[in-house]
Amino acid sequence: MRVSMDIELQDRPGQLLQALQPISDLKGNLISVVHHHEKEKNRRSKIPVQCVIDIDPEKLDELKSQLKDRGIGVAKVGEQRFVERGAVVLIGHIVHNDIQDTIDTVDRTGYAEVVDLTLSMPKIDQTSSAFLKIDAVGKEELNDSISLLKEVAKEKDLLVVEPIET
Amino acid sequence: MKTIRASISGFGAVGQGVAEVLLKKQDYLKNVGLDIKVIAISDSKGSEINTDGIDLSSALARKLEKGTVALEDKSSLEIIESVDHDLVIETTSTDINTGGIGLKNMLSAFNSGKDVVTSNKGPLALKYNELMEASRNSGSNFRFEATVGGAMPIINLIKDVLAGNDVISVEGILNGTCNYILTRMMEENAPYEQMLAESQELGIAETDPSYDVDGIDSACKLVILANSVFGMCFSYKDVDVTGITKITPESLLLAQNNGYVIKLIGEVKDDLIRVAPRLVPEDSPLAVGGTLNVASIQTDLSGTVTVTGRGAGSIETASAVLSDIVSIYRD
Structure with missing residues (x-):
């Protein structure tokens, strides 16, 4: 299960490692960490950190209690929901330029995922076309993931056809 | 009746269109109190000058027959500098690298206090x-509605009709040739090259199509919009441009299967100015086909206003020139 978790760290060195260790111990997979160090600290002078993890749902309670034992506050836990749906078309030598890596660019973010891909390869020496559906946790995240995709596509000489903003 | 002494610089498709429209709309112009007297017409080979007013029908006939309107050697610039008149109708062909003769004509016209459309x-x-x-x-006076979107009103729409609104963004299809090619590629499931050839045969695309298909034409129009509407100071070299040459019939089909069309969209807002092929939902007002142009203007007070119309064609473009002329002198 993919879970988003808002935790609060003391403003001391080594705190982030303290927080992440139990995730690893419980065989969770850390997808993303956003460390809001630059943001104003909350009233209790703690630093908010948002992380997204893949973890066995049965181990979630254990994770929360381990974090508490280490003095780390758990402000919010929620199942990650993809509420924003988007799509892009890719044109170029998509498959020969490591299609898995292209998809991973989006999937690695933790806040967006390629959920569908339709590929059309007319002839071996011709450019392919693909239609990608991308789900994201929010509009901003969707746009961010498309921006990342565009960077990778540029390196691979792929054309990204983005949707207009509606 | 107000008499306006005008010259037409450049007598290609648009210049001839202007002459035709002035002939056709003589009665209308009289009704709004205007007598547009064309005292000079020039093309690349020379000019005709008649301070009593040129007979436009015979000028058009001569152009058709001989390929030029020229009866003497004077260039458009010499006419602007030496012949007394009020309005320069500047329809010479566009030069995107230097501004060409058009730039010289306009500056010279302003220098001698003439109006320019x-x-x-x-x-x-x-x-x-x-x-x-x-x-x-x-x-x-300086008017240039005809530079963006042909007959589709946009600059004057924003400046006059939507006056008082803050414009947040403008996006749309500003090149009819690209729209035609993409529309036909989708209809026929045919490759780009084939539909480019078809549009060249029909006279929709130029022999050298790069100005259209590489998005340069759209970028120029977008710059004019950005500068005139948003008060920005972009040059067309600032625009992030991607053309349509890489679009495949398969990509159009995939888009269609998912409820989209692919269109070459120009977009300007804040500090972003770009032209690129984009996915447009089939039910969007921007999803117009054929050679049509379309623009959605997002404003703070009026919400989104969308206009569509014919973006090219000599008479259509001339209609925008005419409307500029009328709006300058009507009062």
Whole structure:
């Protein structure tokens, strides 16, 4: 299960490692960490950190209690929901330029995922076309993931056809 | 009746269209109190000058028969400099690298206090601020609705009809040739090259299509919009441009299967100015086909206003020139 978790760290060195260790111990997979160090600290002078993890749902309670034992506050836990749906078309030598890596660019973010891909390869020496559906946790995240995709596509000489903003 | 002495610089498709429209709309012009007297017409080979007013029908016939309107050697620039008149109708062909003769004509017209109405994008896309300043300094009227979207009203729509609104963004299809090619590729499931050839045969695309299909034409129009509507000072070289040459029939089909069409969209907002093929939902007002142009203007007070119309064609473009002329002199 993919879970988003808002935790609060003391403003001391080594705190982030303290927080992440139990995730690893419980065989969770850390997808993303956003460390809001630059943001104003909350009233209790703690630093908010948002992380997204893949973890066995049965181990979630254990994770929360381990974090508490280490003095780390758990402000919010929620199942990650993809509420924003988007799509892009890719044109170029998509498959020969490591299609898995292209998809991973989006999937690695933790806040967006390629959920569908339709590929059309007319002839071996011709450019392919693909239609990608991308789900994201929010509009901003969707746009961010498309921006990342565009960077990778540029390196691979792929054309990204983005949707207009509606 | 107010008599306006005008010259037509450039007698290609648009210049001839202007002459035809002036002939056709003589009665209308009389009714609004205007007598547009064309005292000079020039093309690349020379000119005809008649301070009593040129017979437009015979000028058009001569152009058709001989390929030129020229009866003497004087160039458009010499006419602007030496023949007394009020309005320069600048319809020379666009030069996107230097601004070409059009830029010289416009600056010279302002220099001698003449008004300018133009369909020529190049000078505006390159030297917008310089031209505006020159027209302000001389107190000249300067109108250029015909440079963006042909008959589709947009600049005057935003400046006059939507006056008072803050414009948040403008996006749309600003090139009819690209729209035609993409529309036909989707309809026929045919490759780009084939539909380019078809549109060249039909006279929709030029022999050298790069100006259209590489998105340069759209970029120029976008720059004119950005500068005139948003008060920015872009040159067309600032635009992030991707053309349509890489679009495949398969990509159009995939898009269609998912409820989209692919269109070459120009977009300007805040500090973003770009032209690129984009996915447009089939039910969006921007999803127009054929050679149509379309623009959605997002405003703070009026919400989104969308206009569509014919973006090219000599008579259509001439209609935008005519409307500029009428709006300058009507009162």
